[in-house]
Amino acid sequence: MTAAVLALMALGLSLVFGVMRVVNVAHGEFFMLGAVTAWAISHFVPGHPAVGFAAAFVGAPLVVGAVALGAERLVLRRLGHDPEATIVATIGLLFILQQLALTFFGPDARPVQAPFTYRVVFPWFGYSGYKLFVVAAAVALLVGAWFVLTRTKLGLVMRATQFDRETAQAFGIPVDTVYAAVFAVGAMLAAVAAVLIVPIQQAHYLMGLDPLLLSFIVVIIGGLGSLKGTMVAAVVIGLSDGVISVFFTPTLAKILGTLLVALVLVVKPGGLYGTAPR
Amino acid sequence: MLEVSGIDCFYGDVQVLRGLSLSLKTGEVLCLMGRNGAGKTTALKAIMGLVRARAGRIVLDGVDIGHLPAHEVPRQGIGYVPQGRRLFSELTVRENLLIGQMTRKTGPAALERAVHLFPVLKERMEQRSGTLSGGEQQMLAMARALCLEPKVLLLDEPTEGLMPSMIAAIRQSVIELKRHDVATILVEQRVDAVLPVADRVAFVENGTVRDTLPVEAVRADHGLIDRYVGVGH
Ligand SMILES: Nc1ncnc2c1ncn2[C@@H]1O[C@H](COP(=O)(O)OP(=O)(O)OP(=O)(O)O)[C@@H](O)[C@H]1O
Ligand SMILES: [Mg+2]
Numbered sequence: 408m409t410a411a412v413l414a415l416m417a418l419g420l421s422l423v424f425g426v427m428r429v430v431n432v433a434h435g436e437f438f439m440l441g442a443v444t445a446w447a448i449s450h451f452v453p454g455h456p457a458v459g460f461a462a463a464f465v466g467a468p469l470v471v472g473a474v475a476l477g478a479e480r481l482v483l484r485r486l487g488h489d490p491e492a493t494i495v496a497t498i499g500l501l502f503i504l505q506q507l508a509l510t511f512f513g514p515d516a517r518p519v520q521a522p523f524t525y526r527v528v529f530p531w532f533g534y535s536g537y538k539l540f541v542v543a544a545a546v547a548l549l550v551g552a553w554f555v556l557t558r559t560k561l562g563l564v565m566r567a568t569q570f571d572r573e574t575a576q577a578f579g580i581p582v583d584t585v586y587a588a589v590f591a592v593g594a595m596l597a598a599v600a601a602v603l604i605v606p607i608q609q610a611h612y613l614m615g616l617d618p619l620l621l622s623f624i625v626v627i628i629g630g631l632g633s634l635k636g637t638m639v640a641a642v643v644i645g646l647s648d649g650v651i652s653v654f655f656t657p658t659l660a661k662i663l664g665t666l667l668v669a670l671v672l673v674v675k676p677g678g679l680y681g682t683a684p685r
Numbered sequence: 686m687l688e689v690s691g692i693d694c695f696y697g698d699v700q701v702l703r704g705l706s707l708s709l710k711t712g713e714v715l716c717l718m719g720r721n722g723a724g725k726t727t728a729l730k731a732i733m734g735l736v737r738a739r740a741g742r743i744v745l746d747g748v749d750i751g752h753l754p755a756h757e758v759p760r761q762g763i764g765y766v767p768q769g770r771r772l773f774s775e776l777t778v779r780e781n782l783l784i785g786q787m788t789r790k791t792g793p794a795a796l797e798r799a800v801h802l803f804p805v806l807k808e809r810m811e812q813r814s815g816t817l818s819g820g821e822q823q824m825l826a827m828a829r830a831l832c833l834e835p836k837v838l839l840l841d842e843p844t845e846g847l848m849p850s851m852i853a854a855i856r857q858s859v860i861e862l863k864r865h866d867v868a869t870i871l872v873e874q875r876v877d878a879v880l881p882v883a884d885r886v887a888f889v890e891n892g893t894v895r896d897t898l899p900v901e902a903v904r905a906d907h908g909l910i911d912r913y914v915g916v917g918h
Contacts, residue, residue, distance in 0.1 A: 560783075560787060563776070563780055563783060563784065563787075564784075564787075566773070566775070566776060566780075567773050567776065567780075567784050570773045570774065570775050570776065571771055571773055573735055573771075574767060574771040574773070575773075575784075576733075576734075576735060576755040576756050577733050577735060577755070577758075577759055577765045577767065578759055578765075578784050578785060578787075578788045578829070578833070579756050579757075579759045579760050579787065579788035579789065579833075580756055580784075581754070581756045582755075582756065
């Protein structure tokens with residue numbers, strides 16, 4: 408998984424945890440749902456693959472965002488966003504989404520065509536051309552997210568809610584709306600990551616598990632709820648996972664990642680950029 | 686202008702407020718006194734909608750604010766300075782003030798006026814608010830509430846842990862606000878901090894207001910304070 412795409416995915420997880428204190432175990436399933444929806448949209452939109460891809464790029468995050476809004480409304484809010492209860496609830500959500508995908512999408516992996524595979528004369532160059540686009544798009548989205556969080560009123564409202572929910576309310580911040588929006592945006596980040604990845608790696612109903620694990624590794628190493636830490640860790644983990652997977656084995660990469668998590672937790676329990684719990 | 690009548694509040698199944706009533710006129714300073722755990726903080730939270738009243742009414746200038754969602758209450762013009770300040774400690778001084786300013790979209794002039802009242806904040810606008818001294822933090826908590834240009838200000842033990850000069854500064858700002866017709870509910874344990882600014886004193890005991898007296902009556906009868914707040918105050 409490309410580091411930049413992993414960063415998008417992990418940012419979604421980190422945002423939801425940071426602001427809502429909800430550990431979203433179903434985050435990988437939002438990723439999967441994004442990929443599957445992208446397949447469906449590009450499959451049914453006629454014409455050039457680029458048209459289908461563009462439709463999926465807009466449509467899949469919207470669909471996934473809507474599903475997330477529903478889940479927040481019907482489940483998380485009723486649990487009062489309790490940190491422990493929501494872990495169990497999102498595990499449930501994980502299985503529900505997975506089984507729904509199996510039922511309606513089937514057990515096969517299905518490809519989505521890259522928007523500009525056809526345009527490039529050399530297949531090998533075309534492949535890396537798309538990868539470059541993926542990195543550029545992911546970086547643009549990350550910069551956009553960083554800008555919104557640190558430089559806009561919306562970001563200020565989100566950070567205030569993160570630090571003190573009750574006081575935020577006492578200053579006119581509609582906390583429930585902020586929570587719903589954050590959860591939807593977190594899911595949409597996973598969906599965007601999926602749309603970008605799905606021309607490289609096919610859509611499959613079990614594809615959410617690996618990125619979920621990697622995202623957790625990234626978020627824990629970077630520091631829970633720390634945007635900067637998430638991005639730095641995503642690049643480190645994404646690159647090293649890729650390199651180790653190519654030159655050794657993917658399993659070794661996951662083992663090393665997990666060991667790194669253990670090491671960070673021992674040496675710096677709050678993560679590289681996190682504030683250690685007082 | 687603010688009328689609280691007969692509110693009952695619970696934390697879970699535990700009843701904390703029992704038919705608490707109080708009223709506040711424009712530009713008036715009402716002091717709430719009472720022992721630890723009497724329910725003073727809960728009364729302010731109920732007004733803010735942060736704790737729901739299961740019975741009774743809370744009316745501000747004819748608007749029943751008791752049934753508004755919590756985030757709508759401050760937009761009616763109530764500024765809240767919580768006990769323990771509750772700053773957004775990871776945010777800068779300016780960002781804390783901006784949040785106050787955004788509550789009612791009061792604009793930069795409101796922020797300027799609030800800072801003008803507490804000039805120490807001026808040089809520290811970009812500092813992380815968690816790194817301010819205790820006194821500066823209290824000033825910021827006050828200024829943040831003033832940024833929404835409140836009609837009513839709720840102050841929960843603003844002098845807690847402050848040295849006398851800081852207490853004097855807080856007191857001065859309450860007097861200044863009173864001059865601008867801001868009504869204040871001041872929760873306070875320290876008699877010396879209260880009596881110079883209060884118009885009336887409401888004694889809270891066991892979740893209800895036992896007695897509301899003009900400040901002169903309280904000044905004349907120190908036995909009252911001993912009875913409701915405890916000897917030694
Ligand atoms: N979040 C809460 N959950 C459960 N009980 C609470 C909660 N907050 C306060 N209480 C209880 O409600 C009662 C009233 O508390 P409150 O904070 O209103 O008192 P107070 O008069 O402000 O006291 P103090 O002078 O110590 O600030 C206390 O018995 C307290 O233990
Ligand atoms: Mg209190």
